[in-house]
Amino acid sequence: MISEKKQTITLKETITDRVRESPVDLYQSRFRRRITILLVAVAVLLLVARLVRHFTVDRPVDYGDIREQFKYGSIGSEPGGSVLAPVGGLLPPYWIFKTMPDICRDRLPGGYASLGLIYEKHKDLPIGVSRRRRLGFDQLGFNCALCHTGTFRNSPDGVIHIVLGMPAHQLDLQSFFRFQLDCTLDERFTAGNILARIKRAGGKLSLFDRILYRTMIVGLIRENSMRLRGRLGILLGPSVTSWGRGRVDTFDPYKGLQFNWRLEQLPAHELIGAANFPSIWNQQPREHMHLHWDGNNDSVDERNLSAALGAGVTPVTVDHNRLKLIRDWIWTLPPPRYPSYPGEINPTEAARGRVLYEAHCASCHAFGGSATGAVTPLVDIGTDPYRLNSYTFMLAVNQSSLYPDSPYHFSHFRKTNGYANQPLDGIWARAPYLHNGSVPTLRDLLEIPENRPTRFMRGYDLLDHTKVGFISNVPKEKCHACSEFDTTLPGNSNSGHLYGTDLSPEAKDAIVEYMKSL
Amino acid sequence: MTASEVTRVENDIILQPLRFRNLQVKNRIFRSSISGRWDNYDGSGTQTRINWEAKFARGGVGAIISSFVPVHLEGRIMPNYAMIADDRSIPFWREVGDKVHGFDCKFIVQLSHSGRQRDVPGVENFLKKGLSSTSRKDSFHGLLCRAMSIAEIRQVVRYFADGARRAREAGLDGVELHAAHGYLFTQFLSSAINDRRDEYGGSLENRARFLLEVIRAIRKEVGADFHLQVKTNALDYNNALYPWEKPGNSLDESVRVCKWVEEAGADAIHVSVGSIFPHPLVPPGGFPIDEINWWYGVVLPSGVRAYLNYTIFHFKLLRPIFLHLWNRTKKLHPIEGVSAEQSKAIKRAVGIPVLNTGGYQNAQLIREVIRGGYCDAVAIARPLIANNDLVQSIAAGKDLPDRPCSFCNRCLINSIANPLGCYDVRRYDGNQDAMIGEVMTVFQE
Secondary structure (H helix, E strand, O other): OOOHHHOOOOHHHHHOOOOOOOHHHHHHHHHHHHHHHHHHHHHHHHHHHHHHHHHHOOEEOOOOOHHHHHHHOOOOOOOEEOOOOEEOOOOOOHHHHHHHHHHOHHHOOOOHHHHOOOOOOOOOOOOOEEEEEEOOEEEEEEOHHHHOEEEEEOOOOOOOEEEEOOOOOOOOHHHHHHHHHHHHOOOOOOHHHHHHHHHHOOOOOOHHHHHHHHHHHHHHHHHHHHHHHHHHHHHHOOOOOOOOOOEEEOHHHHHHHOOOOOHHHOOHHHHOOEEEOOOOOOOHHHOOOOEOOOOOEOOHHHHHHHHHHHOOOOOOOOOHHHHHHHHHHHHHOOOOOOOOOOOOOOHHHHHHHHHHHHHHOHHHHOOOOOOOOOEEEHHHHOOOOHHHHHOOHHHHHHHOOOOOOOOOOOOOOOOOOEEEOOOOOOHHHOOOEOOOOOEOEHHHHOOOHHHOOOEEEEOOOEEEOOOOEEOOOOOHHHOOOOEEEEOOOOOOOOOOOOOOOOOOHHHHHHHHHHHOOO | OOHHHHHHHHHOHHHOOEEOOOOEEOOOEEEOOOOOOOOOOOOOOOHHHHHHHHHHHHHOOOEEEEEEEEOOHHHOOOOOOOOOOOHHHHHHHHHHHHHHHOOOOEEEEEEEOOOOOOOOOOOOOOOOOEEEOOOOOOOOOOEOEEEOOHHHHHHHHHHHHHHHHHHHHOOOOEEEEEEOOOOHHHHHHOOOOOOOOOOOOOOHHHHHHHHHHHHHHHHHHHOOOOEEEEEEEEEOOOOOOOOOOOOOOOHHHHHHHHHHHHHHOOOEEEEEEOOOOOEOOEOOOOOOHHHHHHHHHHHOOOEOOHHHHHHHHHOOOOHHHHHHHHHHHHOOOOOOOOOHHHHHHHHHHOOOOEEEEOOOOOHHHHHHHHHOOOOOEEEEOHHHHHOOOHHHHHHOOOOOOOOOOOOOOHHHHHOOOOOOOOOOHHHHOOOHHHHHHHHHHHHOO
């Protein structure tokens, strides 16, 4: 073998011969490098712009008809803010909401409708749930219609009438929240399960979305659920009287969500505050009356905004413009007329009742009455005190910190010592009665507490044309979408409001007949 | 020749002699500068070049303006072009002159420096940027360059003077400074290219300084009795190809330069147009996209835009982009006598003879421009490649030869890679072999 030393050039030197570059080569190398950098930069910019757009687009689904907007339009209660630190919202994204009943079928065998959410024909979502593109997803939120749309029927087989602005007496909101927390923290709530069900349901997610679901969304929802359970779990547990159908504890969740209070540290009685959903029609004459059951606010607009907070809106995510659309509509929305079936209101009886009503009720409950909209001290009205006591001075003080330095600054909340005298427009559609819904019918309310029903069913939407209210003695097995109301539980007392209880049965019947026309 | 024919010839202005201050040419047809890559790589001449020039001398042209003859290796446009960069080249050029003179034809050597416009710089140059007035690359191929220092300018001035001396020593009949078509002189003259801030840039006077210094240096070197002409642009049309480029010098500016050239001692002006070469108007005619696709590869390593150009030339879908740009100015001008009007303006302004080049072939047109005061003679290249005996054809009374040049420019594109000749196969009735056979005659003495 010839020695390498005798070679002119070694193999290694040949292989590693330097690659030289002409000025043209150097220029083109620089040019290509710059183009590459530019292209990469442009690609990164485009990607960033795409991501920014993807995650910052805020596009609610709007409706031309104000009634549709009320039922399905957004008020800003969908999660929003920054994708890195989302705020607000009580509902998961659209597709998760849609698939959750399937994922946790055993927890909600009847679907959302079994909780009293109202589905209209050919509608994708129940009334009271809005859709909005936020944080890169189709998000869902509650709107006013969730708690302020009710149904009634004239007969068991009759048509279900949907009344906008009516208290959602059929809605079991507490169970809904329980289901949502339980399901999102269920071991079956995984990205794989969710994506499979989305696909089965015909959903077409982009690859990007699927990646986000797998890497971020499901985890965030579970984190949020854990956070909510930590803050609100006590309100959903056995230590608190169940809200039941048609009721909500307005202010205790507020304490936990808006002000981060540790609810376990509050006195147990303060956490019992469930009360009926109110009607929201005819708001104009209510301005400057004491609103809320305890009359803690006399501004319709501030009350509206506060209620929106309860629906999941935050000062960051609130959609004032769309909220105003609803505000303007309910400002003059008339109460529903009493249904003609099975017969017209008996005019003779009603005329007699009118006289009695004006003598015994109008001063507190008719528009223009001397005490209408005023607060009657608890010692005088004598009704259940829990709702009054759950709203505290401390909460009022905290509420005054909301929307600082803005036209929406909360400044009307105050602590009262009783319950407000409500105008009774559309009262036939606002059963059960008293602030806590402890009296099923108007006729029962004219009886002394001892004679009022102590246990009855709520959520059944068959009208009681005799006693005015809803049929409440329906057997459990005939009403799966009902909940039993026990007046002996804390916060459920049917005591107080003895006005008219000393009238004759005929007089009471006449007053009730007249009140159908309010 | 009958008496009437003699009378016709005697009366034909084309065939009348043209007298310059230091030179008389027997007729008004000059073979314009054009060449193939005939010579040795190092720029020494070969017999083929002598054969090439003899073709036209034999064909009857009054004078031959040589091909682009670099005065220095750095200033060549491509290898295999005979240079006049040192005294060793003098015998070769003497041989060329002697051969041409044998046909009663004059030989004017075109002293040239490419500046940045080096289509194929060659192994000696390719690692160096071209010299120029500017450091901005050219707009067509993207040929890189750097702005010359004052010392380098003075050195190049010296190269031209030495080149002229060598031409005279070789017994040639004169020199032409190639100050057109984007080469070094144009790079100084053109307002679209020259971005200097010293005494060689800015005002027209400053931009013309380099050219005028060369003229004066030549005069100082060879005296006042040696023919010196300057080929210059009447218009730069620097934005003819790419509309975003600056337009360059106007006709008025060119007229002023020509007056200064005359004052500096030039004996004639040779008018053309175009601040790059090739240019949509120079040479006027077609742009054979098939030929450029075949042969442009030679230029690829030379310019930073060459790959882009080649890509456009290569892909049929992209070709219309370039052709649109190439033709957008061209279609506003005639092919034949493309710069005649500008030549007329210059001729009015100067007192020395004016040659004009750009699409001349038709004898009637040539007579019209000479009689009409557009110019005193015309310089022709491509039609003479097609018909070396064009002058004899005119003398025989034909306005056009039997198989005239089509101005297809296939010769132009082939010249960068192949022996120069007429590559329009239509002129050979589609017979490729016959066409190539004619091209190859240049290699035969």
